[in-house]
Structures are given as C-alpha cells and as structure tokens.
Amino acid sequence: MEQNLSEQEITRRNKLEEIRKAGIDPYPAEEFLVNANAVDIKENYERDKLNYKDISLAGRVMGVRDMGKAAFAELQDSTGRIQIYVRRDDICPGEDKSLFDLLWKKLLDLGDFVGVKGYVFTTKVGEISIHVTSLKLLSKSLKPLPVVKTDEDGNAHDEVSDPEFRYRQRYVDLIINPKVKKTFEQRTKIINSIREFLNGHGALEVDTPVLQSIPGGATARPFITHHNALDMPLYLRIANELYLKRLIVGGFDWVYEFSRNFRNEGMDRTHNPEFTILEFYVAYRDYFWMMETTEKLLEKIAMDLHGTTDVTLGDKTISFAAPFKRISIFGAIKEHTGVDVSKMNEEELRATCKKLHIEVDNSMGKGKLVDALFGEKCESHYVQPTFIIDYPVEMSPLTKKHRTEAGLVERFELMINGKEVANAYSELNDPIDQRERFEEQVKLQERGDDEAMFIDQDFLRALEYGMPPTAGIGIGVDRLCMMLTNQVSIQDVLFFPQMRPETKAVSEEA
RNA sequence: GAUUCCGUAGCUCAGCCGGUAGAGCAUUACACUUUUAAUGUAAGGGUCCUGGGUUCGAAUCCCAGCGGGAUCACCA
Numbered sequence: 001m002e003q004n005l006s007e008q009e010i011t012r013r014n015k016l017e018e019i020r021k022a023g024i025d026p027y028p029a030e031e032f033l034v035n036a037n038a039v040d041i042k043e044n045y046e047r048d049k050l051n052y053k054d055i056s057l058a059g060r061v062m063g064v065r066d067m068g069k070a071a072f073a074e075l076q077d078s079t080g081r082i083q084i085y086v087r088r089d090d091i092c093p094g095e096d097k098s099l100f101d102l103l104w105k106k107l108l109d110l111g112d113f114v115g116v117k118g119y120v121f122t123t124k125v126g127e128i129s130i131h132v133t134s135l136k137l138l139s140k141s142l143k144p145l146p147v148v149k150t151d152e153d154g155n156a157h158d159e160v161s162d163p164e165f166r167y168r169q170r171y172v173d174l175i176i177n178p179k180v181k182k183t184f185e186q187r188t189k190i191i192n193s194i195r196e197f198l199n200g201h202g203a204l205e206v207d208t209p210v211l212q213s214i215p216g217g218a219t220a221r222p223f224i225t226h227h228n229a230l231d232m233p234l235y236l237r238i239a240n241e242l243y244l245k246r247l248i249v250g251g252f253d254w255v256y257e258f259s260r261n262f263r264n265e266g267m268d269r270t271h272n273p274e275f276t277i278l279e280f281y282v283a284y285r286d287y288f289w290m291m292e293t294t295e296k297l298l299e300k301i302a303m304d305l306h307g308t309t310d311v312t313l314g315d316k317t318i319s320f321a322a323p324f325k326r327i328s329i330f331g332a333i334k335e336h337t338g339v340d341v342s343k344m345n346e347e348e349l350r351a352t353c354k355k356l357h358i359e360v361d362n363s364m365g366k367g368k369l370v371d372a373l374f375g376e377k378c379e380s381h382y383v384q385p386t387f388i389i390d391y392p393v394e395m396s397p398l399t400k401k402h403r404t405e406a407g408l409v410e411r412f413e414l415m416i417n418g419k420e421v422a423n424a425y426s427e428l429n430d431p432i433d434q435r436e437r438f439e440e441q442v443k444l445q446e447r448g449d450d451e452a453m454f455i456d457q458d459f460l461r462a463l464e465y466g467m468p469p470t471a472g473i474g475i476g477v478d479r480l481c482m483m484l485t486n487q488v489s490i491q492d493v494l495f496f497p498q499m500r501p502e503t504k505a506v507s508e509e510a
Numbered sequence: 511g512a513u514u515c516c517g518u519a520g521c522u523c524a525g526c527c528g529g530u531a532g533a534g535c536a537u538u539a540c541a542c543u544u545u546u547a548a549u550g551u552a553a554g555g556g557u558c559c560u561g562g563g564u565u566c567g568a569a570u571c572c573c574a575g576c577g578g579g580a581u582c583a584c585c586a
Contacts (some may be wrong), residue, residue: 004557006519006520006537006555006556007519007520007537007538007554007555008520008536008537008538008555009520011537011538012537063546063547065545065546065548065549066542066545066548067542067543067544067545067548067549068541068542068543069542069543070542070543070544070545071543071545072544072545072546072548074546083545083546085543085544085545087543087544088543089543109537110536123544123545123546124544124545125544125545125546127544127545127546129544143520144520144521144536144537145520145521145536146520146521146522146535146536147520147521147522147535147536148521148522148535149535149547150547151547152546152547155547156547157522157534157535157547158521158522158523158534158535158536158547159521159522160521160522161522162517162521162522162578162579163578163579164517164577164578164579165521165578167578168578176521218586219585220584220585220586221584221585261586263585263586265584265585265586266511266583266584266585268580268581268582268585269580270585270586271584271585271586275586277586359583419586420586421586423586451584451585474586476586478586479586490586499577499578500576500577500578501577502577
C-alpha cells in the first residue's frame with residue numbers, strides 16, 4: 001500500500017531511522033516502572049514534599065519550550081499534564097551530551113512517549129514541575145498530533161472542532177480534548193453507580209442472547225444476519241425483555257442486563273444503530289414500586305457523579321431529587337391540548353389528531369394515535385424528570401392491564417428534558433391475555449404496521465408455566481449519560497459512533 | 511430517505527465581485543540553562559474532497575458524486 005506522506009510525516013520517519021542509528025530502540029520492549037502521576041504530584045507535593053524526591057513517570061510530550069541548554073516541556077499521562085524541566089548537564093552528566101543535544105533537541109517530537117525519573121520542585125513562577133535526571137524514549141509517534149494550546153485563562157486555542165475528525169479518530173480526540181476524556185470517564189462512573197445500586201439490592205447481572213431467531217420485546221426494525229451452519233436467518237436483538245422475563249419464570253427474583261440493542265432505523269442526535277439499554281425485572285413488585293426505585297436510582301447516580309441532585313443541562317438545571325412528578329398520559333394530553341381523549345374511540349382520536357395538524361394514516365391504531373398526540377404536543381414540555389403513567393392497552397402489548405382503569409395498562413415512561421429515558425411496566429404475566437395481545441399485533445401487521453411484534457411461542461410457553469407478578473424497566477443508558485454529562489449528541493457519549501466508511505470501496509484506477 | 515449548510519497546509523481558519531493560494535500554531539535551521547499560548551531570526555510545506563461542465567483562464571460559477579453537521583421523517 002502506497003501512502004502519501006506529508007512533509008511532517010517524512011521528517012518523523014527520518015528521525016526514526018536516526019534514532020535507530022544512534023543505537024536507541026524507539027519501541028523498547030521492557031517495562032518502565034512508574035511510581036507517580038501528574039495529578040497526584042500536583043495535588044499532594046506541597047504537603048508531602050519528602051515523598052516526591054525520587055519519582056518516575058511516563059507519558060506523551062505535548063509541548064516543548066526550548067531554552068538552549070535546558071528546556072521545559074509538558075508531559076501528559078492518563079491523569080493530566082505536568083511540566084518537566086530537562087537540563088542538559090543533568091541528563092548528560094558526562095562528556096557525551098548526545099542524549100540532550102541529539103535525542104531531546106533534534107529527534108523528539110510532540111506526541112512521543114517518554115519515561116522520566118527525577119524530583120519534584122516548584123519553579124520561580126510557582127509551577128510544580130519535575131526536574132528530570134534521566135530520560136528514556138518509550139515510543140515514537142509518526143503522525144503529528146493537532147496542537148491545541150491553552151492560555152492562562154484556560155481557553156483552548158485551535159481546538160479540533162471538526163466532528164468528523166473527532167468521531168473517526170476518537171483516539172486523537174481523547175488525547176487532545178481533556179473534556180472529551182472526562183465525559184467518557186463519567187459514563188463509566190454512571191454505569192458503575194448503577195451496578196453498585198443493583199448489586200447492593202441483591203440483583204443478579206445476567207447475559208442473554210444477542211442473536212435471536214425472533215426479534216422480540218420491542219417494536220423496531222431489526223438487523224438481519226444469517227447463520228451458515230444452521231442455514232437460517234438470525235436477528236440482532238432489538239431488546240432483551242422477553243429473555244429476562246424467562247429468567248424470572250426460572251426463579252430469579254431480580255435480574256438485570258446492560259443490553260446492547262440494534263435497531264435498523266434512522267440516525268440523529270439521539271439515535272445510534274447500536275445503543276445500550278439497562279433492563280431489570282423484579283418479582284413480586286409493581287410499577288408503583290418501580291417508580292420509587294427509579295427515583296432512588298437516579299438520585300444516587302446524580303449524587304455519585306456530581307455530589308448534588310441538581311444537574312446542569314445546557315441552559316437548564318435538572319433536579320434529580322425524588323419524588324418526580326407523575327401524570328397520566330391522558331392528563332398530559334388534556335393539559336397541553338385542552339382535549340380529553342380518554343373516552344375516545346379510534347375514529348374520534350384520528351379526527352382529533354387531524355384537527356391538531358398531526359399527520360396520521362389508516363394503518364395507525366388507537367395506540368399509535370395516542371402516541372402521536374403525546375409525542376407531538378406534550379413530550380417536549382417535560383424538562384424536569386416526570387413519570388407519564390397509565391397508557392392505553394393498544395400501545396403496550398407486554399404490559400399488565402390496569403388494576404382499576406379499563407382500557408389502560410400499568411405502564412410509565414420517564415421523561416427528562418423532553419426525551420424518553422425509561423419505560424417500565426407491571427409486567428403482563430397472564431399467558432392467555434399475552435397470546436391475545438400478540439394476536440392483536442399480528443392484525444396490526446396485516447394492516448400495514450411493519451413494526452408490530454411477532455409472536456414468540458416459546459415465551460408464551462414460559463408464561464404458561466407461571467411467572468410471578470413482576471415489575472420491569474428499561475433505561476436508555478446513552479441518553480441518561482447525555483443528560484448527566486451535559487451533552488446534546490449521542491455521538492459524544494459513545495466512543496465510536498456509527499459512521500459511513502471513510503475510504504471508497506472501489507478504486508477507480510485501471 | 512428529504513431539505514439545508516459545509517469540505518483550502520498536520521490543526522484552526524482567511525481567500526469565493528473568476529486571473530493557477532495566505533495567516534497563526536505545528537514543522538525545518540540557528541540563538542537562548544526557570545519558561546509556560548516561551549521568545550527572536552530565517553526557511554520549507556497544498557491533487558484548494560472527487561469527477562465533469564462553462565470560460566482564454568475555476569479554490570472561486572454550474573452539474574453530479576463522496577463525506578460530515580443541522581433540521582425533518584422513522585425511532586429509544
């Protein structure tokens with residue numbers, strides 16, 4: 001493969017050869033033991049100076065201020081940056097000054113990994129720095145890193161802002177944009193916090209199939225693949241719900257899974273083809289208990305992450321302090337349209353939608369019409385965490401019928417910042433009712449709804465053995481991360497968001 | 511999938527009333543043993559996304575394609 005190398009890349013490759021000629025291995029195999037890091041030194045040196053007389057750390061050279069026979073440089077390790085002070089006669093105590101004059105001054109580039117040993121001191125301007133007594137090249141960088149400089153006030157200059165560059169070369173984004181790195185560290189903190197909460201309540205983390213022969217548990221278009229040995233189609237899961245319920249049938253009281261789901265639909269600021277849902281199912285509980293548990297969980301995550309329940313999101317402040325507001329979906333529609341649709345039949349609903357200028361078609365049943373009304377007129381108003389409860393049975397084929405309200409089911413969705421973040425039910429455990437609901441879905445399919453659910457016979461068989469009353473929930477982990485880390489795009493909470501391929505598939509050369 | 515904006519040096523961007531490219535940082539060379547967006551002097555670096563068209567002449571105007579962002583549709 002021919003590569004078109006830039007001037008700077010050629011220069012670095014030439015330096016690589018010179019390094020080898022000088023008898024230095026640019027990619028040494030042996031370990032370099034580290035006993036300190038940038039943040040630890042900056043935070044603790046002042047009060048514990050004796051402990052920082054013989055330190056060893058490693059990282060990338062991210063900036064050099066050369067002064068002739070001495071130099072200051074920025075060393076960036078996994079925790080942050082620290083200034084190092086390299087003086088020729090300290091790293092080259094003998095006659096041979098080549099380590100400084102040749103390697104340091106001529107052959108080292110921004111982005112190279114070095115290991116340094118030395119002692120910590122404070123410069124006369126007051127910056128805690130490392131006075132280097134020995135220096136070792138650990139890995140040569142052959143591509144120039146975009147240089148981002150930060151001034152006294154912390155403003156970044158020439159920050160790489162091109163989203164395409166940042167998403168395709170996330171590794172570079174992470175090196176040069178500390179805020180990006182922080183967001184992903186926060187994402188992991190959020191997930192750890194959730195695990196801690198669930199494990200603390202005795203929940204069991206499980207794994208269920210990603211390859212499924214019937215894509216169930218949600219309404220969405222799946223990705224299709226093929227198993228060669230079995231010669232049959234398989235689908236990437238759109239949800240894991242039906243498998244977790246099978247485990248409740250099997251006798252577990254509380255199971256959970258961080259489920260990577262795949263849906264073959266559009267992409268935008270809040271949708272990526274693969275995304276993560278946390279689902280958990282708890283026996284002998286109902287959706288009221290689930291609302292309280294969700295409040296406790298979110299409150300804990302916010303506290304673990306920010307130390308407060310008030311979280312900044314754009315120009316808004318979201319309060320994750322329990323309890324959250326609750327309103328029925330019909331109540332929400334009445335509040336934002338002035339129309340009471342709770343007693344309407346399908347035709348009246350369709351007429352109401354048309355009156356409110358909402359696009360409808362004949363394939364839409366009662367459930368989809370109510371969903372459209374809520375989505376168009378209500379959803380965006382719920383900025384603070386709000387439970388929308390008691391949905392019509394037609395839009396919830398896996399949910400138990402409401403204990404008192406005919407035509408409704410025991411379901412809630414949690415809205416935050418105008419977006420659905422969680423969806424939960426008192427789970428339907430009546431196998432005969434479940435079969436009828438699936439059959440309703442088949443009718444919708446016949447009417448042209450290509451997202452209606454398939455019948456999963458094995459799931460029905462499991463229910464027939466008996467499933468205890470159960471509460472279940474799915475929480476959109478990516479969206480929750482967006483809300484808690486103040487990001488507007490799902491691409492900024494996924495390390496490697498989906499992109500079209502970069503290189504042309506077909507070469508036009510003859 | 512539709513509409514719209516964008517694609518110029520390693521990075522950030524200027525140039526866009528058509529006359530074959532500029533700045534800052536980065537790079538190269540020299541100077542400098544406490545600097546910190548280090549500094550000073552000098553130099554090099556571009557298939558102006560790709561392919562067509564208009565024109566004496568295109569980074570600039572037109573068309574198509576590729577890639578990205580935003581909005582909409584589908585959806586979480």
